Amino acid sequence: MRWQQYRELAAGLESIEDFWRYGQSRFSQAGIDCSQGYQTPRAEAAALIARRLALEPEDLPELRAARLTALEREAVLDAFYQREILRRPTAYILQEAWFAGLRFFVDERVLIPRSLLEPFIEEGFAPWVDEQRVHRILEIGTGSGCMAVALAQRFPEAQVDAVDISPAALAVAMRNIASHGLEERIRLLESDLFAALPGERYDLIVSNPPYVDAAAMAELPPEYRQEPHLALAAGDDGLACLLPLVQAAPAHLRPGGVLVLETGDAEEALLSQYPDLPLIWLEHPAGGYGACLLLADESAQ
Known part of the structure; x- marks a missing residue:
């Protein structure tokens, strides 16, 4: 559908309530995927x-x-058009996302912040x-850089090294680290896993x-196909x-490291x-696992 047609369909909408109801209905009928941060069509429309x-x-x-004024109506409809017709994720349209209660800048250079590790970071991985x-x-x-900022x-009292193989992603991370005032505590490095960290050892x-395998990659919703392929795809079995x-991690852990x-x-x-492998599986508050930890002392056995 072209933009002009989309605008004409929304003729007569005037109030926030009108647009909120309209967006929720359109998104529900279109079957948009809401798993990248907002969970429901109503919440997507509200954001x-x-x-x-x-x-x-x-x-x-x-x-x-x-x-709404005429300019406000145009701005909201433009966002709805991108979300419904172009299937751009809401986080990319707004160029913002939340992680561990913190706001971050995001665009198509990076994965939209979301992780099963979020509640465990907030708890400091206790005990x-x-x-x-x-x-x-x-x-x-x-x-x-959202996880590095949340960890910091x-x-x-800790210094944080944060690495990524993508220079484009690191540019986004730099922006977020600066916006949270953590340039002195977070060091960014371009690295394929530990390649740029010879001899470095960490407590955590x-x-x-x-970790998305080939079969799952082929079935991803359109919204996920707008995220960086490099940040999702992990070969035939998800283990690449x-x-x-x-x-490699045990060689980079200090005694007692995790x-x-x-x-x-x-x-x-x-x-x-x-x-x-003596992995300790972490049960997510919402149920299920999908995240684990390995103690340095155990990995050496």
Whole structure:
């Protein structure tokens, strides 16, 4: 559908409530995928309306009767058109996303922030990690830098190294690190896993690496196809990054160090490759696993 046709279909909409209802209905009928941060068509519509009006989504209920100006209507409809017809994720349209309660800049150079590790970061990986002993942290595959920033804030006495193979992603991470005032505590490095870190050792290594296998990549919704292929695809079995990471990490852990990995649906494939590896699986508050940790002392056995 062309933009002009889309505008004509929305003729007569005037208030925030009109647009909120319209966006929710359009998104539901179109079957958009809502798993990249907002979870429901209603929440997606609210985010797009609010940010196009320089508001927050929680402001909308009390302003639902407010009528939009002509320019505001155009701005909201443009966002709806991108979301429904072009299937751009809301985070890319707004160039913002949230992780661990923090706002980040994002665009198509990076994966939209989301991770099974988020609640565990907020808890400091207790009881497995002793905060007082964490002085150096490494994050592998930093993307937007959201996890590096969250780790730096959760472990305020630690220095953080954050690496990514993509120079484009590192440019986004640099912007987010600066916006959170953490340039002195987070060092960014272009690196394929540990390649740029010879001899470096850490108390905590954290990674949400690519782990989507070939079959799952072929079935991804259109929204996910707008994210960097490099940040998702992990070969036929989803282990293209996980295996070399698990193999190399012990040499980069200090005594008592901890490796934390998100494995997602590659959990079973990893277990089939390393059935005897003493992985500790982390149960997500919403249910299920898909993330694990490995203690340095155990990996040496």
